[in-house]
Amino acid sequence: MAYKTLIVETRGNVGLVTLNRPQALNALNSTVLKELKEAYAAFHADEAIGAIVLTGSERAFAAGADIKEMQSLQFADIYKSDFISGWDDVAKVRKPVIAAVSGFALGGGCELAMMCDFIIASETAKFGQPEITLGVIPGMGGSQRLTRAVGKAKAMDLILTGRMMDAAEAERSGLVSRVVPPERLIDEALAAAEKIASLSRPSVMMAKEAVNRAFETTLEEGLRFERRLFHSLFATDDQKEGMAAFVEKRKPAFTHR
C-alpha cells in the first residue's frame, strides 16, 4: 500500500510509522488521518506485530492540525460532519503505541502524541497547545488528555497562554515517560516496543485496557475491572508458561505473541 503522508515500515515485531509531510512540519490533514487509520488497521491485523512506534522528523513530530486546510471551514459544515472526530479511532488502536517525539509537538501534534500509550521524547522536543493564539481551542482532545496527564494548573497554563514546554518540563509534569538524546530516540522507542512485542499479547492488551480504564471510571469499578482481567489471564497458557519459566529459572516461551 502506497502512502502519501506516512512512511510505514516493520522493524522486527514492531510497526514503525513516520509522519512525512516535511513541507508542513507534519501538519495533520485529512489524508494523514485516513492513512494513519489504514496503517494502524494493517498493523492490528498483522499477527507478527506486537507494538507500534509513531514518530515524525527531527524538527517536528507534528506542528498541529493543518491550519491551511481548516482556515476557511464554516461552523455548520464542520458541525454536521463532526470534523476531526475520526481521530478518536486513532486513539482506539488496541495494540500498544509509543510516540517518539522530537521537535515540535503542537496542537493536534501534542494531542496525537497523547493518544499514544506513552511518549518518549528527545531533548529537543517542544510540547504545546497553541490553538488559543489562532482564536480557537484544542479540538483533538488536548483540554481533556493534557489535563489528565499533567493536572489542571499546567494544562490551564499551556492551553490559555499557548506557550510551549520543553522536554525537561514535560518529563517533570508527567507528560512524557523518558527523555533521551535526539540520536537515541528511535532506537529507544523501538527497543521498548520490541520488549512489549516479546511478551504475551493478551496480557499486554489487557494491561493497556486496564490503565486506560483508570481515566474513565471510579476507583472501585476500575479495581473490579482490573481484577476480572487479572482473573481471566489465568485461562491462558501464557500465564502457566510465564510462571513456570520463573520458577524453573528460564526465559518464557509465550504462545500468544
Ligand code: CAA
Ligand atoms: N498547519 C499548516 N501548515 C503548517 C503548520 C500547521 N499547523 N505548522 C507549520 N506549517 C507550515 C508553515 O506554514 C510553513 O509552510 P510554508 O513554508 O509554506 O510557509 C512550514 O510549515 C514551516 O513552518 P514555519 O516557517 O512556520 O517554521 P518555523 O520554524 O518558523 O516555526 C512553528 C515553527 C513554531 C511550529 C510554526 O510553524 C507554528 O507556529 N506552527 C503552527 C503551530 C500551531 O498553531 N498548531 C496548532 C494548529 S491548530 C490545531 O492543532 C487544532 C486542533 O487541536 C485540532
